[in-house]
Amino acid sequence: MRIGVVTFPGTLDDRDALRAVRLGGAEPVALWHGDDDLRDVEAIVLPGGFSYGDYLRAGAISRFAPVMDRVVDAAQGGMPVLGICNGFQVLCETHLLPGAMIKNAHRSFICRDQPLRVENVRTAWTTDYQQDQVIRVPLKNQDGQYVADERTLAELEAEGRVVFRYTAGATHGPAGFESNPNGSRNDIAGITNAEGNVVGLMPHPEHAVETGFGPDQPGEGTRTGTDGLAMFTSVLRSMVS
Known part of the structure; x- marks a missing residue:
């Protein structure tokens, strides 16, 4: 199974995403923002970073990269696409996912x-x-606050399209944001499209795929910092089912 990871100018986490794809059991394929060919991949990851320096607004310029025309077409055709952090912002800019990402409510990284x-x-x-x-x-992140109009939020909730939600248990952070770190509406951390093949989230599962290198679950001896790995194994299962 070939999974592509797109690099834009300013992308920071492409190598981490490529490694996560490999650890999940797939063949990682590096894709460049100027590519006009997805190189026969079966799924795509848009990784985190500050594409094009987040000029104008986060993800706004990446939306017009040549590779994104191919990504949008593939996603609309049913290919699995994952957007992480800046990748989530890009998915919102392309309207593959609804809503928008704005500055954190506390105005801090x-x-x-x-x-x-x-x-x-x-x-x-x-x-x-x-x-x-x-x-x-x-x-x-610094632009991690998910916002949408009330109708869109109601649709996301009614259709079960909220995929991840911020919850209690964070050990530190700005005052007033212990469970919701950035002020996102409805504590939303990640969403999906109606078909379920496109997912975007602000946190970084690719940084929690190896024993000893990701965050442990407090009070649970069975967790070893690999809570993000299931995202990369899940997509393999979806492609063979």
Whole structure:
């Protein structure tokens, strides 16, 4: 199984995403923002960073990169696409996902281990999780506040399209944002499209895929910092099912 990871100018986490794809059991394929060919990949990851320096607004310029025309077409055709942090912002800019990402409510960059509740295990990227499972993965952003109009939020909730939600258990952070780190509406950390093949989230599962290198679950001896790995194994299962 070939999974492509797109690099834009300013991308920071492409190598981490490529490694996570490999550890999940797939063949990682590096894609460049100027490519006009997806090189026969079967799924795509848009990784985190500050594409094009986040000029104008985060993800706004990446939306017009040549490779994104191919990504949008593939996603609309059913290919699994995952957007992480800046990748989530790009997915919103392309309207593959609804809503927008704006500055954190506390106007500060935040970096911490973040608990998330898994709200939807039916997407291409979450089948290896359990419903309502609480996982812990790193979070790092300054434009991480998810916003949408009330009608869109109501549709996301009614259709079960909230995939991850911020939950209690963070050990530090700005005052007033111990569970919701950036002011996102409805504590939303990640969402999916109606078909379930496109998922975007702000926290970084690719940083929690190796024993000893990701955040442990406090009080649970069975967790070894690999809570993010299931996203990369889930998509393999979805492609062969």
